[in-house]
Amino acid sequence: xxxxxxxxxxxxxxxxxxxxxxxxxxxxxxxxxxxxxxxxxxxxxxxxxxxxxxxxxxxxxxxxxxxxxxxxxxxxxxxxxxxxxxxxxxxxxxxxxxxxxxxxxxxxxxxxxxxxxxxxxxxxxxxxxxxxxxxxxxxxxxxxxxxxxxxxxxxx
Numbered sequence: 001x002x003x004x005x006x007x008x009x010x011x012x013x014x015x016x017x018x019x020x021x022x023x024x025x026x027x028x029x030x031x032x033x034x035x036x037x038x039x040x041x042x043x044x045x046x047x048x049x050x051x052x053x054x055x056x057x058x059x060x061x062x063x064x065x066x067x068x069x070x071x072x073x074x075x076x077x078x079x080x081x082x083x084x085x086x087x088x089x090x091x092x093x094x095x096x097x098x099x100x101x102x103x104x105x106x107x108x109x110x111x112x113x114x115x116x117x118x119x120x121x122x123x124x125x126x127x128x129x130x131x132x133x134x135x136x137x138x139x140x141x142x143x144x145x146x147x148x149x150x151x152x153x154x155x156x
Contacts, residue, residue, distance in 0.1 A: 031097055033065040033123070037130055037151035039074075044136075046145035059087050063151060070095045070104060100124060113141050121147075128153040 039061040043052045055061050061074035071092030080086045091114070093107030104119045121134030130151040137144045 030067060031065060032125055033070075033095075033097060033102065033130070034067065035065060036154040037063045037065075038154050039063060039072075040150045040152055042150075043148040044145045045148070058085060061089070062154065065095070068094060114138055119147075128155075 039055040041052060041054055041056075043050060055074075058078070059074060059076050061072060063070060063072045069092060072090070074087060074089040076082070076085055076087040078085060080088075089110060091106060091109035091111075094105040096103050096105075101120065101122050104121070106114055106117050106119065109115050117138055119134055119136050121132045123130060123132045125131075130153070131148070132151070133146065133148045135144070136147045
């Protein structure tokens with residue numbers, strides 16, 4: 001009898017592999033955003049002002065999506081040694097998606113005033129490139145601009 005329970009326990013344990021170990025979720029059954037993306041450029045448009053940032057120079061940012069959450073991390077490439085250009089940004093939270101639209105619910109951010117806001121984006125994936133476009137509005141900070149980001153999928 002002990003052998004039967006032991007075998008049942010082993011079978012149950014072995015069938016509970018977690019996503020990300022050695023198992024990949026087929027994209028057609030999961031979020032098309034799933035994975036790690038490196039930010040290449042970002043454009044903000046406010047009124048008649050347009051600012052484009054090249055995220056491949058002196059800094060790096062990645063954005064990670066799993067089935068239910070996203071996170072982003074950005075830092076300078078000087079490892080904080082240049083005090084005039086030290087950058088560290090981190091945030092994340094839940095997200096939902098439908099077809100070519102997704103909504104970020106920003107639960108965590110090192111700039112706390114941005115927390116507890118939601119941001120709606122349209123997205124397009126072409127090959128290994130993700131382009132997002134949406135309005136970021138944080139009334140308390142008087143932030144209201146269009147945000148366009150171009151990201152490249154990070155390969156394993």
